[in-house]
Amino acid sequence: MSNIYVIAEKTGLSPSTVARALSGRGYCSQKARQTVLEMAEKLHYTPTHAARSLKSKRTEKVLMCVPDIYNPFYFKMIQGANDVLEQYGYFILLCHTKHSVAQELKMIRSLTERYGDGMILVSFDFNEKNLAAIRDCPLPIVLTNKYGGEKVMDNFDYVYVDDTKGIYLATQHLIGQGHKKIALIVGSTAEQTGKERAEGFSAAMKDGGLPVPAGSVVQSDYTRKGGYGSAEKLLGGKDRPTAIVCANDLMAIGCMDSCRARGIRIPGDVAVVSMDNTDFCTCTSPTLSSIDMQQEELGRIAATLLMERIDKKRRLKESVCLEPELVVRQSSVTPQRR
Amino acid sequence: MSNIYVIAEKTGLSPSTVARALSGRGYCSQKARQTVLEMAEKLHYTPTHAARSLKSKRTEKVLMCVPDIYNPFYFKMIQGANDVLEQYGYFILLCHTKHSVAQELKMIRSLTERYGDGMILVSFDFNEKNLAAIRDCPLPIVLTNKYGGEKVMDNFDYVYVDDTKGIYLATQHLIGQGHKKIALIVGSTAEQTGKERAEGFSAAMKDGGLPVPAGSVVQSDYTRKGGYGSAEKLLGGKDRPTAIVCANDLMAIGCMDSCRARGIRIPGDVAVVSMDNTDFCTCTSPTLSSIDMQQEELGRIAATLLMERIDKKRRLKESVCLEPELVVRQSSVTPQRR
């Protein structure tokens, strides 16, 4: 590999002149520039990113941590973020945190080691451990969840879709369709996201004057298989619900699998509404009603907030709240009730 | 930010002792190590990746270039690659090349600038331009396509699924179901992948003794919308095909949309087989027969080949060919023929 010293030697110029010629910054005669550029070309010179980084303290990379790389929900966020970042000449460094706080902490540490200039952290659960690490980290981190426990001194940005409201809308929609026995398949309520979603469901049921009997809320893991298993529990009992809210599309599809296997018609026997509104929703039969959680926009805004910190030196915290949106399709509209 | 010099000063030791204590390499007394570690902890010391990189010439990152970040096909590859890379403590630096050779060249340049220690390049089209750049690049690049024009001197690895064979299997399957009028929706045949797929189709038709009339092969763009438009062309004519092979799942879903809109039953009126076997195939109704292109394994092997170069200093080229696999579902099996 050639470097500026080799070029300097071969051209008889000094390394600093070579550097100026290459960078275009600082004085440099037309002739010198010409000579340097030709020699650089000839030697296949390319600058070394690490050396530049060491000086400039910029890596031109952003760490993006997602809890589940197998879930299409996050693809959309990654896409949105990538769209924005590439306009700044930035790359995404992808990290799969697998719902593990330890993994998140490790990545925050990597950020501190300057693997990147900032981070977009998609977590299901902000707790004292990762929040402490986020506060300690000298580089900007943008969160993509609602962050309840904000302290006055906190200085990180976040962008979120109100998922409590999202699942509220889903539940309300089913209530509006006349359903009385509505069940919920949700993720772990030990995590923030699962907890919020369970609360949204309860709130809607309460506001609709409906009880939430024991056994009508099942915890699962956001996978199709998990959704299937949970649906089996709900549909196998004697007091079968007439409608099910699923906390994401994959579980809803698993739920539909279970219905199909049991000969239960959707939406005739059981109506289904889910959350995320991924591309799957328009592929299933019946098509799946779902809450659009604006994932692409979420990624886009997270990236924008981050680049404002990195590039524009914004210092004051900002947060953005996006509105979830109910998209009604076939799975939740009982034909005879129309 | 603190560095080893600050720690050295505060502990009264030399920077090199500090470095040794922190890295665990080289001699260092238990006492010195203790002192250093405590001070490091106290000062929230973290090493600087750029400095380490500059010395070690390792970035612990791999560039992964995919042509279409919106296509779930590639996410599977990314997942497979990530699984392997994280075992080595490596990260994926994601690049969206958008089917653009210029973008690929730019990324190869970034690799040369040591944005990463190697690259996994998923391209639809290996031509003289990007191949020249790949040959010139001093860092390892693994290709994930069949690469026909291999020269004796070439020294890069590749792993691929034989897609000519894949689409051959799909077509053969339809012929075996008794179809005579089979159409193809394929990507651009100006790109290598599209060309290979079109050839596989033609070969199967020829071997089956069937003609490929003008207009029965439509070029599209691997999107659902594109597939819809192409299907409209095929299904709108008077000599409608009884079966359609689609070169990927998204186009197949678009094709099914078109059928549904026209009241054409699948597989009764028109049978459909596609390629990729993404998760969509089991969500659609009817479920979609598809050729499994082993994308996760592809990513896994690409990453393995790359890490053998980077970590194990393998110098001899290797290539791996995976077998495509037909997965028969409902969309291609005409009930009355069973």
Add this chain to the structure above:
DNA sequence: TTGAAAGCGCTAACAA
């Protein structure tokens, strides 16, 4: 306009 030199933070060969 050009060059010398210091420094970014870490590593490692070598000397003490």
Add this chain to the structure above:
DNA sequence: TTGTTAGCGCTTTCAA
């Protein structure tokens, strides 16, 4: 066992 020193390759200030 510890310290000195010379880089890694680039940027940038300051002097010439």
